[in-house]
Amino acid sequence: MPTSSSPPTPPASTIPDDTLLVEVAWEVCNQVGGIYTVIRSKVPATRQVWGGRYCLLGPYFPQQAQGEFEPDDENLLASSEDSFASAVRAMRALGYQVQLGTWLVTGRPRVVLIDPFQVYPQLDAIKADLWNDHHIPVPAADDLLHQVVAFGELAKVFLTLLAAETAPPRQLIAHFHEWMTGVAIPALRREQVPVQVVFTTHATLLGRYLAMNDPNFYDHLMQVDWLAEARRFNIEPAVTMERAAAHGAHVFTTVSELTVRECIYLLDRIPDAVLPNGLNIERFVALHEFQNLHQQYKNKIHEFVMAHFFQSYSFDLDKTLYLFTSGRYEYHNKGFDLTLEALARLNYRLQQSGLEGQVVMFFITKRPFTSINPQVLQSRAVLEEVRETCEAIERQVGERLFFAAAASDDNRLPDLSTMVDDYWRLRYRRTLQSWKTQALPPVITHNLVDDQTDDILNFLRRANLVNNQHDRVKIVYHPDFVSPTSPLFGMEYGQFVRGCHLGVFPSYYEPWGYTPLECVARGVPAITSDLSGFGDYVLQNVPAHDEQGIFVVHRQEKSFDESAEELTDMLWQFVQLNRRERIMQRNNVESSAEMFDWKNLRVYYEHAYQLALERA
Structure with a gap:
């Protein structure tokens, strides 16, 4: 890895070899959000x-x-x-139900899982202690908060018993991720359990709510009254738990320089360290095969695009670029609004320029829907029938052409149409007639529960970006996860990413942001923003990142219009690349992925653990 692209690293760790480390997270064997990726991908390097x-x-x-x-x-x-x-046996001896086993992921780490519902009969007493000792309110009718509080109590019991099994001078570090597990921290400190506590907030809870509702979030951050805002959003208990965990930890950390500001103003504590997120790059490495994989999965996307668009009109797939964005449906926070504005401007530029080619933009997110659009499903099914008909004709013509060639004295190619039976001629014609339509290709693949209030659809309607034949930017809005069981794509999300040409993620609020990093790991160029932790990290630590295929839209201290124009320029430059230049760019992206491997970034975690031990 080039030295010039290497991030600055903390001093080498001197943690004693007999120290124990317990990492506590709600997402252990429980995929509910992005922290699942953080924990799971970090396991091999940690082990x-x-x-x-x-x-x-x-x-x-x-x-x-x-x-x-x-x-x-x-x-x-x-x-x-x-x-x-031993700690698990001790908990079982006290009557608790505790599971000890292995997480079946790369690295196969030891895992302890505890059922939070088993202490529900004691919830009132646990909640009373939280209020009396730490002034943390817990309402009566919030089951998620009840699960969080119950698990916090059980985590405290486990760590107390584990600390008792850890005879000095051996030490114990407990690293808590996010407020959902951090509720155990105040009690551990109050009871003076001999465990060194590290707490990481990956995104402040209040910050996420504020960013979704305030277009000038960063400008107003210093004036926020955290308690008033927490009450306004009805999240006071969770925010109070988060603040208590941040103040109770020996070492308080976050994931990017951007979230440091949130922590200062919303949690009232300056983080002791920043722990950037990485990936287990080995999982993604395809060596020389990654270019072939791009072609293989691009062909799968071709099949979807033919079924979706060619029913109405066709275009040259060899001159078509596939762009995509994905993530949680947060229209403003994820930068969907900025992406759509830039796409509309790009569409106009392409129409005016006379350049050849099309852009198909995929929005992959999760929204409530009733069903897949029947028109989309039927088009895919009929196109499959067209394929089967063509393959049958191909076999018939192939056999007859072979015999005709062997028997002929004429070297010229015969009229192949004469070798097709009337049955297959008729079936070919009728299948195509039943498939073709004058209707425009739909911009969305599913029937939403409430499409009248959907921000993406409303923008497309206002901008008339509705897949007209003359539009050079086509839209496919897929409000569900891409999976092998999907009748539309029939491929995994990672395969879909490899088949695309560019990922677009110009987030307004993104404490870290795994989606562009996952693109880089697969050799796919990506656009991020300087308001995402990943983008900020790239700006600080990756010289000439544009040459590495990682583009950063500037949104700090920029107007929406200025950022939209910059993003449009980036897309404009990208669509003008020729095939050879895109191949070279993918090579550069793939070669830069190693700098984001956990093997290189885990040193930040080791530094935080070292600091916790020093504060013992």
Whole structure:
């Protein structure tokens, strides 16, 4: 890896070899958000350093855990010298239901899962203690908060028992992620449990709400009254838990320089360290194959595009670029508004320029829908029938042409149409007639529960960006996850990403942002913004990032119009690249991915753990 592209690293760790590390997260064996990717992808690099001294702790939800958790009761009974197993046995002796086993992901880490519902009979007493000791309010009718509070109590019990199994001078570090597990921290500190606590907020809860509702969020950040705003959004208990965890931790961390500002003004504590997120790049590495994989999966996207558009009109797929954006449906925060504005401007530029080619832009997000659009499904099914008809004609003509060639004295190619039976001629004609239509291709693939209030659809209607034949930018809005079971794409999300030419993620609020990083890991160029943690990190640590295929839209201290114009310029430059230049760019992107590997970024975590031990 080039030295010039290497991020500045903290000093080498001097953590004693017998220190234990427990990482506590709501997403352990429980995929509900982006922190699942953080924890899961970091496991191999963490295990490489910590080995058997590392354990993960999370809530036990059988339905979610069954596909990725393997219980290990035999090991539990056999390991008399295993501190984690001893703590689990001690909890079971007290009557608690605790699971010990392995997370079936790369690295196969030790996992302890605890069912939060088992202490629901004691909820009133637990909630009373939270209020009396820490002034944390918990309402009576919020089941998620009840689960969080119950798990916090059980996590405290486990760590207390584990600390008792950890004889000095051996030390114990507990690293809590997000407010949903951080509720255990105040009690651990109050009861003076000998555990060094690290707390990471990946995005302040209040910050996310404010950013969604205030277009000038960053300008107003210094004037925010956190309590008044938390009450306005009805999130006071969760925000209070987050603040208590931040102030109770020995070491308080966040994931980017951008969220440092949020922590200062919304949590009233300056983070001790910034822990940038990485990926286990080995999972994505395709060596020399990544260009071939791009072609393979692009052909799959071609099939979808033919079914979606060619029913109404056709265009040259070899001169078509596939762009996409994806993520949680937060129209403003995720930059969908900026992306749509830039696409409308790009469409106009392309129409005026006379350049050849089309752009197909995919919006992949999750919205409530009733069904897949029947027109979209039928078009895909009829196109498949067209394919089968063509393959049957191909076989028939192939056989007859072979015999005709062997028997002929004429070297000229015969009229192939004479080799097709009337049955297949008629079927070919009728299938095409039943498929073709004068209607425009739909911009959305599903029937939304309420499409009249959908921001993406309303923009497309206002801008008349509705897949007219003369539009050079076509839109496919897919309000569901891409999966192999989908009748529309029939491929995994990662395969879909590899088949695209460019990922577009100009977020307004994005504490880190995995989507552009996942593009880079797959050798796909990506656009991010300087208001995303990833984009800010790239600006600070990756010289000539444009040459590496990582583009950063400037949104800090810029108007919406200025940022939209900059994004339009980036897209304009991209669509003018020729095939050779795009191949070279993908090579550069793929070669830069290693700098974001956890093997390189884990040192930030080790520095935070070192700091926690120093504060013991």
